[in-house]
Amino acid sequence: MATLDEAVPPGEAHDAPADPRRRDYLSIGAVAFAGVGAGVVALPLINQMSPSADVLAQSTTELDVSAIQPGQSIKSTFRKQPLFVRNLTPKEIAEADAVPVSDLRDPETLAQRTKEGKANWLITLGVCTHLGCVPLGAGEGENKGPFGGYFCPCHGSAYDTAGRIRSGPAPSNLAVPDYEFISDTVVRVG
Amino acid sequence: MSFPWAKQYEPKHPLMKWVDDRLPLPRFVYNAVGAGYPVPRNLNYFWNFGVLAGMFLAVQIVTGIVLAMHYAANAGIAFDSVEHIMRDVNAGWFLRYAHANGASMFLLVVYIHIARGLWYGSYKAPREMVWLLGVVIFLLMMATAFMGYVLPWGQMSFWGAQVITGFFSAIPGVGETIRVWLLGGFAPDNAALNRFFSLHYLLPFVIAGVVILHIWALHIPGSSNPTGVEVKSEQDTVPFHPYYTAKDGVGVGVALIVFAALIFFAPNLLGHPDNYIPANPLSTPAHIVPEWYFLPFYAILKSFTFDFLWIPAKLWGVLAMFASILLLFFLPWLDTSPVRSANYRPTYRIFLWVLLVDVIVLGYIGGASPTPSVILIGQLASTYYFAHFLLILPIVSMMERPRPLPNSITEAVLAGKGGTSPAQTALAAE
Amino acid sequence: MVRILGGLVGLGFVLALLLGIYDTVSNWIKTPPAATAEHEFHEHPRKAGFSFEGVLGKYDNRQLQRGLQVYKEVCAACHSLRLVSFRDLEAIGYSEGQVKTIAKGFQVPSINPETGEPATRDGLASDRFPLVYANDVAARAANNNAIPPDLSLMAKARHDGPNYIYSLLTGYKAQEGYKNEKGEELLKQFPDTKTPQGLHFNPYFATLNLAMAQPIKDGQVTYSDGTAATADNYAKDVAAFLMWSAEPKLGARKTAGLATLIFLVIFCFLAYGAKKQIWRGVKD
Numbered sequence: 001m002a003t004l005d006e007a008v009p010p011g012e013a014h015d016a017p018a019d020p021r022r023r024d025y026l027s028i029g030a031v032a033f034a035g036v037g038a039g040v041v042a043l044p045l046i047n048q049m050s051p052s053a054d055v056l057a058q059s060t061t062e063l064d065v066s067a068i069q070p071g072q073s074i075k076s077t078f079r080k081q082p083l084f085v086r087n088l089t090p091k092e093i094a095e096a097d098a099v100p101v102s103d104l105r106d107p108e109t110l111a112q113r114t115k116e117g118k119a120n121w122l123i124t125l126g127v128c129t130h131l132g133c134v135p136l137g138a139g140e141g142e143n144k145g146p147f148g149g150y151f152c153p154c155h156g157s158a159y160d161t162a163g164r165i166r167s168g169p170a171p172s173n174l175a176v177p178d179y180e181f182i183s184d185t186v187v188r189v190g
Numbered sequence: 191m192s193f194p195w196a197k198q199y200e201p202k203h204p205l206m207k208w209v210d211d212r213l214p215l216p217r218f219v220y221n222a223v224g225a226g227y228p229v230p231r232n233l234n235y236f237w238n239f240g241v242l243a244g245m246f247l248a249v250q251i252v253t254g255i256v257l258a259m260h261y262a263a264n265a266g267i268a269f270d271s272v273e274h275i276m277r278d279v280n281a282g283w284f285l286r287y288a289h290a291n292g293a294s295m296f297l298l299v300v301y302i303h304i305a306r307g308l309w310y311g312s313y314k315a316p317r318e319m320v321w322l323l324g325v326v327i328f329l330l331m332m333a334t335a336f337m338g339y340v341l342p343w344g345q346m347s348f349w350g351a352q353v354i355t356g357f358f359s360a361i362p363g364v365g366e367t368i369r370v371w372l373l374g375g376f377a378p379d380n381a382a383l384n385r386f387f388s389l390h391y392l393l394p395f396v397i398a399g400v401v402i403l404h405i406w407a408l409h410i411p412g413s414s415n416p417t418g419v420e421v422k423s424e425q426d427t428v429p430f431h432p433y434y435t436a437k438d439g440v441g442v443g444v445a446l447i448v449f450a451a452l453i454f455f456a457p458n459l460l461g462h463p464d465n466y467i468p469a470n471p472l473s474t475p476a477h478i479v480p481e482w483y484f485l486p487f488y489a490i491l492k493s494f495t496f497d498f499l500w501i502p503a504k505l506w507g508v509l510a511m512f513a514s515i516l517l518l519f520f521l522p523w524l525d526t527s528p529v530r531s532a533n534y535r536p537t538y539r540i541f542l543w544v545l546l547v548d549v550i551v552l553g554y555i556g557g558a559s560p561t562p563s564v565i566l567i568g569q570l571a572s573t574y575y576f577a578h579f580l581l582i583l584p585i586v587s588m589m590e591r592p593r594p595l596p597n598s599i600t601e602a603v604l605a606g607k608g609g610t611s612p613a614q615t616a617l618a619a620e
Numbered sequence: 621m622v623r624i625l626g627g628l629v630g631l632g633f634v635l636a637l638l639l640g641i642y643d644t645v646s647n648w649i650k651t652p653p654a655a656t657a658e659h660e661f662h663e664h665p666r667k668a669g670f671s672f673e674g675v676l677g678k679y680d681n682r683q684l685q686r687g688l689q690v691y692k693e694v695c696a697a698c699h700s701l702r703l704v705s706f707r708d709l710e711a712i713g714y715s716e717g718q719v720k721t722i723a724k725g726f727q728v729p730s731i732n733p734e735t736g737e738p739a740t741r742d743g744l745a746s747d748r749f750p751l752v753y754a755n756d757v758a759a760r761a762a763n764n765n766a767i768p769p770d771l772s773l774m775a776k777a778r779h780d781g782p783n784y785i786y787s788l789l790t791g792y793k794a795q796e797g798y799k800n801e802k803g804e805e806l807l808k809q810f811p812d813t814k815t816p817q818g819l820h821f822n823p824y825f826a827t828l829n830l831a832m833a834q835p836i837k838d839g840q841v842t843y844s845d846g847t848a849a850t851a852d853n854y855a856k857d858v859a860a861f862l863m864w865s866a867e868p869k870l871g872a873r874k875t876a877g878l879a880t881l882i883f884l885v886i887f888c889f890l891a892y893g894a895k896k897q898i899w900r901g902v903k904d
Contacts, residue, residue: 454877524626
């Protein structure tokens with residue numbers, strides 16, 4: 001090596017490799033490993049922002065609905081979002097059933113949005129499907145809007161007595177979360 | 191850059207040329223850590239530690255930012271929020287252990303980096319500014335590490351904050367006022383925790399800024415090397431990339447192995463059990479010590495037990511502790527020897543070895559219970575520390591007869607005395 | 621100038637230290653330090669031999685479940701476990717349904733939905749283990765002025781935690797006639813250290829006397845899996861359980877660590893090979 005050193009500046013010595021493939025193999029391998037390693041380390045750095053275990057653990061809510069009279073509704077919370085539970089009157093059920101489904105922006109019948117035999121219990125998220133405000137109509141004396149259901153004050157979306165979008169900018173009906181009646185009066189949401 | 195044979199950036203891709211014409215960032219990077227930076231060919235693995243320090247700064251900033259997404263800087267819930275990270279946050283235990291042990295790794299590689307600078311005289315002309323900025327970085331790191339240790343709000347956090355801010359109460363007259371101002375109260379509490387969190391988040395970015403200045407100042411004269419002889423010709427150098435990027439890659443791999451071993455198999459080895467007890471202002475832990483990287487300075491603080499002249503022992507201790515770091519600022523002018531590398535300084539390097547042992551002894555004393563023998567050893571070791579820098583070093587550098595230096599780096603390398611391997615350096619010291 | 625000023629400052633520090641050294645030595649000679657009972661008679665924890673020790677050690681779920689049983693039937697009378705959630709127990713081998721049953725066995729603070737007054741309700745899986753005492757004052761009042769510490773992190777809050785818990789629980793001894801390994805008798809050497817009223821002698825405790833009376837005796841807890849019902853087993857099992865409660869992610873940590881180390885070692889070989897190849901034309 002000494003002779004090479006005297007003859008050629010070291011900076012250029014590597015331009016005349018004896019076996020170029022082996023060097024490439026090792027360098028590429030090392031760089032590829034570094035890349036894979038960086039990618040694997042990025043996963044926890046990204047995943048730490050997903051809901052943590054304590055948040056996920058609170059993803060079911062049990063509700064006692066026995067105190068809600070026909071025509072009344074309550075606001076509860078489900079995954080830190082407002083949840084509307086409404087006991088529909090026979091008149092409200094009839095109004096909802098009278099609407100031709102084909103006229104709706106998001107066609108669904110009331111029966112599809114409630115449980116069998118429990119058609120009077122309308123359980124929806126209280127989150128307007130437009131941009132996430134809480135619609136009015138669940139509280140005592142609040143504006144129920146032109147269709148008697150819910151009315152979003154932010155941008156004027158109006159929902160009917162089945163929580164379906166009828167006018168305004170919202171694209172779809174108020175979401176119905178997964179839920180089941182674990183007794184006649186207790187609902188478990190989530 | 192300095193050397194006329196440094197390669198010029200030639201964009202390979204039209205897009206890079208387009209960018210380079212408008213914002214010469216590719217050229218800047220090429221000249222800083224690319225093929226455009228000629229580096230002495232004989233750097234040994236101790237020269238990896240600058241890059242490693244940069245890497246651990248990046249690790250700390252990245253893990254710190256994501257931890258701050260979950261941590262709550264409130265004295266009522268800070269402790270529980272750390273446990274929330276450990277138990278509930280996805281991969282939270284990994285992020286926290288990486289951050290806690292990353293601090294130790296950062297300080298460790300910086301200590302080795304400093305030791306390398308001391309041995310090879312990297313602080314001497316024309317690199318004084320590199321050294322001064324390095325000491326600034328070191329001070330900022332110590333402040334950041336201390337404030338970070340307060341954040342989990344365990345017993346050691348609380349009492350660390352109490353003791354460290356207590357240093358300022360040693361200042362005559364205004365000391366107590368300053369301490370209360372620092373804490374925002376009469377004892378560490380919410381106000382202190384919040385401001386420490388704010389500053390702990392800020393300072394790493396200040397460090398990153400000073401690191402850029404540190405590297406800028408380094409690139410004016412170029413890197414030093416184990417012989418301490420200046421670069422004379424193109425033969426003496428190789429381009430940073432690919433030569434030193436490849437060499438640094440090896441160091442990065444080895445450092446990450448040590449780091450991973452700590453995170454995954456001994457995450458609490460360097461911590462203290464008492465910090466898993468929530469802060470309790472009514473009860474001091476039986477044995478309170480700072481983190482390992484502060485122990486030598488803590489030993490110096492504890493060694494001053496005697497009121498001398500008009501200065502009380504407490505103030506002597508605090509002054510000495512700060513002086514033990516601040517004297518590094520004057521090192522380039524305390525050492526007048528024209529020879530940089532201790533490889534060619536037969537007398538000085540003996541004292542350097544003693545200093546290394548001395549600092550390790552101080553580290554042990556800093557963590558030991560203050561029995562009379564421990565105090566005595568600490569006082570002797572502290573005496574040597576100050577004597578080394580302020581008395582021995584200036585005298586030795588005037589009296590010493592250095593060994594003959596090689597004419598050039600290449601000559602040293604060809605004679606097998608380039609000092610490329612630490613083992614070679616150790617042999618040269620014989 | 622720098623060197624002259626530096627030398628003067630250096631001389632100042634050195635003189636102050638030399639005077640300090642003189643002071644230390646003369647005090648040492650005048651008043652030799654007295655040995656303390658804590659120093660001479662405090663025992664380091666005995667090794668219990670846990671499954672989770674070592675590089676590849678893992679928790680033994682059956683042991684952790686027995687430990688939970690001991691915690692519930694013995695420790696939980698005074699000690700809380702406030703950082704652990706019932707849902708976490710799925711990690712030690714319980715099903716979702718079993719976790720709900722365990723949670724139901726604890727009453728957690730709540731409010732009366734009618735009146736808003738403080739009340740309690742059955743625990744849910746998402747709840748944490750409830751506090752035993754509402755606050756420190758209540759804890760002191762019920763325990764002869766001592767606060768039973770929370771146990772969630774106990775195994776990490778003491779040096780050699782799991783072994784310490786094991787040793788402490790099985791380490792109660794009669795102080796009368798107690799001798800250390802060197803055969804020195806405590807009360808002969810330090811007659812003043814007689815255990816005060818209301819405290820209990822235990823050489824594994826830092827100050828040798830603690831407020832907690834011996835909590836477990838043979839046969840106190842009935843194991844359903846055939847493990848012998850001895851105090852030694854209870855102590856070992858509950859120590860393992862408390863290690864889990866302090867470091868629940870230990871298993872995942874070691875698995876990830878092994879993969880990471882293997883990956884990094886391969887990377888090091890590749891990086892070293894690449895470095896050798898790149899440098900092969902240059903003598904360095």
